[in-house]
Amino acid sequence: MPAVFGHAVGMRIDTHDVAALERGVSLLGSGGGGYGGLGALLLRQRLAAGRDVVVLDLAELPAEARVVPVGVVGATAVFSEKLPSGAEFGAAVAAVERWTGTTADSVVSIEIGGMNGVIPLVVGCDLGLPVVDADLAGRGLPRLDQLSLAAAGRDVTPAALAEPSGQVLVLAQGSASDVERTARAFLTSAGGWAAFALPPIPVRDLPGCSMPNTVTHAIDLGRRALAHPTAFVTEVGGRVLAEGRVMEVSRRPGVGRHGQPTFGRGSVVVADHGTQALLRLEMENEYLLAIRDGAVTASTPDILTVVDRRTGVPISCDLIRAGTEVAVLHLPTAEFWTDPRHLPAVAPRAYDIDCDPVLL
CATH class of the missing domain: 2.40.390.10 (CV3147-like)
Known part of the structure; x- marks a missing residue:
């Protein structure tokens, strides 16, 4: 993949990085976050098919670039039984783009622990977007109202959920607790899990409401643990x-x-x-x-x-x-x-x- 923003080149994820990433995000899940191996399998499939994904440091992105947080919410154990169609994340990102009138320049993980530490790289492959080397949790967390955006006092709406059968729900307004409660109610009737996207965040605001360098940290942690x-x-x-x-x-x-x-x-x-x-x-x-x-x-x-x-x-x-x-x-x-x-x-x-x- 060529440089995405100016001279930014970032870190290209190759197949030999995936095992370390999988082990690292599993450790950072603290016993939760869902099985990182499923996300790793999807990522390996994309890379084997010739798709590309680049992880960019915050410093490599223009201050005005827009970053959309993405991830899986719900019972991640159901993910292996009700497999994604491949369109869910694109639908969730498109929904927040339409609602906010902005375009996603890149994506970032809602949490680095477990499956959500890998899924944004899959999304990056599918949408042709770079992935920011950061996340909104630094570990595995159970609730949406615990994400760093909420802890830093930022709005988490409009948020979008897209489930495998094609249904898309946009939560236009509400507190982080409202989003958590409504998302859980939606998942009950949606088959247990859904793709999730939060409103675009300007890169200049990310240092105060995210954990930097967590993708590269997960890969380094995984390499050390494998050795x-x-x-x-x-x-x-x-x-x-x-x-x-x-x-x-x-x-x-x-x-x-x-x-x-x-x-x-x-x-x-x-x-x-x-x-x-x-x-x-x-x-x-x-x-x-x-x-x-x-x-x-x-x-x-x-x-x-x-x-x-x-x-x-x-x-x-x-x-x-x-x-x-x-x-x-x-x-x-x-x-x-x-x-x-x-x-x-x-x-x-x-x-x-x-x-x-x-x-x-």
Whole structure:
């Protein structure tokens, strides 16, 4: 692909980058975000067919260029059962373009963790647009009202959802919580998942409401993890919380504010082989809290990841099982979330866990 803006050349994504990207986004999903392998499969298909995608640093884009955030929302597990037609993301982007009267110059991921860390590159291939080296979460997050746009006080409307059967819904106005609630209601009747697009953001505004360099970070993280499945952690400023066997996994319905049902909750207990300590992980869609022998030792928004000790493959919250030999990893969060103005959106109390954040 030739330079997209002036002399900007960016980073061309090749097939040999995909495995590292897949591993990196899976680690950054913190046990959630959906299976990155599905997005990687779609990306490999595009690249094998001769399509191209370039990842551009923010500095390579003109200040007035417009960036459209895109991703998948809903039950990503359904994605493998109800496959995309290929038109959903183009329809969602076109809807916000029509509604705002602007044209997308590039796309950016709504979250780097899990499937949404790869899908925008697929969208870039399909629409012929570059992908910005950034995202709106820095990790896996369960709710649209937790994205950095909302935490920074920016509007998240108009937003568009496009589902595989062709239905497109535009949310013209509303708060981030309104968008989250309405999107979930739409997904119930739309088959479980939909393509999602937010209003175009001028490049000059992105530094204050996004996480920079997260695509290249995910690729670098993935390369390190593929080479050294657990030893890479200290290289990136993290630590290993435990290495041992999963002794127990319990799951229970989640109850949110005012007694309303929410995402399911659960706990994982790991017996550390070296110290004999018990490490308990509290989880929702992601791993949220680590408690060692009764004391909180790590929490969201830092990234808690569980990997298979033999293979280094991350194990998601929905697939972890008793008897598995695992390593529990603690990785640092994006700097955006350590800002006291933004931290409440993703701290433990944002998940109704009465605990202060414990960060690296």
